[in-house]
Every structure is written in C-alpha cells, then in structure tokens.
Amino acid sequence: AQTVTQSQPEMSVQEAETVTLSCTYDTSESDYYLFWYKQPPSRQMILVIRQEAYKQQNATENRFSVNFQKAAKSFSLKISDSQLGDAAMYFCAYKVLGGATNKLIFGTGTLLAVQP
Amino acid sequence: NAGVTQTPKFRVLKTGQSMTLLCAQDMNHEYMYWYRQDPGMGLRLIHYSVGEGTTAKGEVPDGYNVSRLKKQNFLLGLESAAPSQTSVYFCASSYNVMSRDGDTQYFGPGTRLTVL
Numbered sequence: 574a575q576t577v578t579q580s581q582p583e584m585s586v587q588e589a590e591t592v593t594l595s596c597t598y599d600t601s602e603s604d605y606y607l608f609w610y611k612q613p614p615s616r617q618m619i620l621v622i623r624q625e626a627y628k629q630q631n632a633t634e635n636r637f638s639v640n641f642q643k644a645a646k647s648f649s650l651k652i653s654d655s656q657l658g659d660a661a662m663y664f665c666a667y668k669v670l671g672g673a674t675n676k677l678i679f680g681t682g683t684l685l686a687v688q689p
Numbered sequence: 690n691a692g693v694t695q696t697p698k699f700r701v702l703k704t705g706q707s708m709t710l711l712c713a714q715d716m717n718h719e720y721m722y723w724y725r726q727d728p729g730m731g732l733r734l735i736h737y738s739v740g741e742g743t744t745a746k747g748e749v750p751d752g753y754n755v756s757r758l759k760k761q762n763f764l765l766g767l768e769s770a771a772p773s774q775t776s777v778y779f780c781a782s783s784y785n786v787m788s789r790d791g792d793t794q795y796f797g798p799g800t801r802l803t804v805l
Contacts, residue, residue, distance in 0.1 A: 679731025
C-alpha cells in the first residue's frame with residue numbers, strides 16, 4: 574500500500590531564512606506524481622508545487638523548490654527567503670499516474686511557524 | 690471564475706440529524722472528490738466521481754452518500770449524523786486524469802461540521 578510520511582510535526586524558521594520540510598513515501602509504482610499543498614489558517618488547500626516522477630529535474634516555483642530523490646523515495650520542500658505569509662500547515666501528497674480514482678494520498682502534515 | 694466553492698462553511702448538528710454539503714466548480718472538471726480532515730491526520734478520501742451521474746467509494750465511505758446529478762455539482766449527504774463525523778470536509782475537482790497536465794486537484798475552502 575502506498576503511504577506518505579512527514580516526520581516533522583512542527584518546524585520553525587526565521588523570516589528571510591531557508592527551511593526544508595521532509596517527506597518520504599512508499600510505493601511499488603514507477604510512474605506517479607508528488608505534490609506539496611499549503612493550508613494556511615483560512616483552511617484553504619493551496620497547491621504549492623508538483624513533481625512528476627519521470628522527470629529527473631527538480632521542480633521549482635519562485636521561492637519554493639523540491640529535492641526529489643526517487644531511489645530513496647524522498648521528496649523534500651525547500652522554502653527560501655521565508656515570509657510571514659508562509660506560516661501554514663504543509664502537506665505532502667502522492668498520486669499514481671493513470672489511477673482510476675486520481676486519489677491523493679496525504680501525509681499528516683508539518684506545521685510551519687515563521688518568526689519575525 | 691470562483692473555482693471550487695462549498696456550502697455551508699460551518700454547521701452544527703445533533704446526533705441523528707441529516708444534512709447535505711454542496712460542492713460546486715466552474716472549471717468544467719470531470720473529476721470531483723470529497724475528503725475529510727481530522728486532527729493529526731492528512732485528508733482522507735470519502736467518495737469521488739469520475740463524471741456526471743457516476744460516484745464511487747473512497748477510503749472512508751461509511752455513513753456518507755453522494756450524488757453527481759450535474760457535472761458542476763457534487764453533493765455529500767449524512768443521513769444520520771454521528772459524533773465521529775465531526776470533521777472538516779473538503780471538496781476538490783480535477784480534469785480528466787488521463788492527461789498528464791490534468792491531474793492536479795483544486796480544493797474548496799472547507800466546511801467545518803460539528804456533531805453533538
């Protein structure tokens with residue numbers, strides 16, 4: 574069964590500094606997607622970044638980038654130049670390509686605090 | 690373009706009462722989903738739909754029913770609410786999953802339901 578593990582329940586970072594959130598997953602599939610979603614206090618789930626497993630190049634979106642290690646089944650999120658608005662719960666999620674349900678499997682989340 | 694909307698945003702029920710949560714999307718998405726989010730856990734899939742008139746069970750379907758009579762709407766019903774159904778409910782939608790670009794799920798703002 575596919576599982577997603579986020580081993581850091583809480584993290585803290587100083588404004589303007591860099592922080593890395595960890596995510597590991599377990600799957601026997603070779604083609605899949607990985608996502609990071611942000612959930613601020615408003616509860617809205619916001620897509621931060623996605624990575625296709627067939628792509629070796631790590632995805633980047635402005636200040637957000639990932640370190641995708643397929644062999645190690647690791648998918649960490651790096652936030653550079655942290656801002657107060659980055660404070661939120663971050664969820665890592667996995668989806669197999671072509672699955673009938675398009676089902677997302679979520680980790681338990683990492684609560685990120687940004688200190689001014 | 691409102692994206693994905695959910696009605697209501699908050700609701701308090703007594704045990705045994707029934708209610709329906711409404712999800713609407715204006716992006717012409719084929720797939721729609723209902724998730725629940727509980728403390729210390731990621732989102733878990735309740736039911737999903739791969740198109741108008743179709744529904745299927747997800748990971749935690751017991752106690753819930755759904756209907757997709759119109760492509761843009763996906764309803765989640767609780768026939769006899771129980772305290773274990775106290776949760777935050779999220780609706781999401783996505784394009785046809787067979788497209789590599791169409792798998793990203795877009796979430797609504799959530800509904801906080803309390804069952805006393």
